[in-house]
Amino acid sequence: MLNLPLFQSPKPIQDSFRSDAEIVLYQGDVNSLLAEIPDKTVSLIITSPPYNLGKDYENRVSIEHYLETQTQVIAQLYRVLSDRGSLCWQVGNFVDNGEVYPLDILYYSIFKKLGLYLRNRIIWRFGHGLHASKRFSGRYETILWFTKSEDYTFNLDSVRIPAKYPGKRHFKGPNRGKPSGNPLGKNPSDVWEIIAQEWEDGFLDIPNVKSNHPEKTSHPCQFPIELVERCVLALTNEKDWVFDPYAGVGSSLIAAVMHNRRAMGSEKETQYVDIARERLFSYFNGTLRNRTIGTPVFVPTGKEKVSQVPDEWKAASQKRLLEKKEEAYR
Secondary structure: EEEEEOOOOOOOEEOOOOOOOOOOEEEOOOHHOOOOOOOOEEEEEOOOOOOOEEEEEOOOOOOOHHHHHHHHHHHHHHHHEEEEEEEEEEEEEEOOOOOOEEHHHHHHHHHHHOOOOOOOOEEEEOOOOOOOOOOOOOOEEEEEEEEEEOOOOOOHHOOOOOOOOOOEOOOOOOOOOOOOOOOOOOOOOOOEEEOOOOOHHOOOOOOOOOOOOOOOOOOOOOOOOHHHHHHHHOOOOOOEEEEEOOOOOHHHHHHHHHOOOOEEEEOOOHHHHHHHHHHHHHHHHEEEEOOOOOOOOOOOOOOOHHHHOOOHHHHHHHHHHHHHHHHHHH
C-alpha cells in the first residue's frame, strides 16, 4: 500500500545533531552521535540492536563481549533519555550450535543496574520465519519497554483497540446496568500476535518483513514500520524526539515522522543510510510502500493452490491408512 501524506513538504535531513532539526540521520558509530546529544533530550529510544548472529553487516563476537559493548552504549542512551521518557529494546534469540540464548533476559540486568523500570515485556509473535529441524521453529521476538522514572508518557487512548464485547455492562454496584468498557476501546495486550481478526480479538497484527512484505529492502533484519508506530503513538507526544541508535534502513525514523515527531538515528553502513534517505523522500512524495497500521494479515481461503494439500501427500496418507487397516486384520 502506498502512504500518501497530505499537505506535507519534505523536511531537511541533517547529518549531525541540531537542537532545531526535524530529522537527523547520522552515518557512523552511535557513540559519536551520542556525544553530540545533550542530557535528557530524547523522549523515546526504540531500536533493534545487532543480534550478533554473524549476518553480513555484523562481526561475530562472543556473547560476553557483545553485551559488554552494548552496556557502554546503553549507559549513554540512559543519559540522553528524558525523565518522562521510554526505552523500547526489541530483540530475538541468539542461537549458537542449536542452543538458544534469550537476549531479552541477558539484557535485563543491564537496564536494571541503571535504575530503569520494566513496564512490559511485549511478545511480538509472527507467523513466518526460518524453520528449525532439531527444535521448535522460532516465531516470536520481544520488546522490553522500560521507563526512566515512575512519571512517564503513556497515551493509552492513542492505541486502544475495539472491544470484543462493547455491549458488556456492570452487573452490580453503583454503575449497575451501565456500559463497563471504554467507548474508545480497550487496552491492547502485551502479546502482539499475527492473527487475521486483530481488531476483533484484541491482538496487534504485525507481520515480520520478509520477501513479499511491501517494505522489504536489502537489510537482512528489517523490522516493520507498524511495530514502531504503536510505540511512538503510545509513548511520545507530537514534536518529541524519537531516537533509533541502530537505524538500519530508517523504519523508526519514518514511523516518527508519520506522526509529527522529530526523528533521529545513526547507522554505520553507507548502503543502509542511503536506503533510509530514499525511503524518507518516498514518504514525503507519497510513493513509500508500507503496510498501514492495523491492516489484517491475509488468510488463505483454501482455493489457492499453495494452500491446498499436495496430491502426493494425499496418496501417501491413503497408503498409510490402508497399511494400518491390513495390520489390524492380521
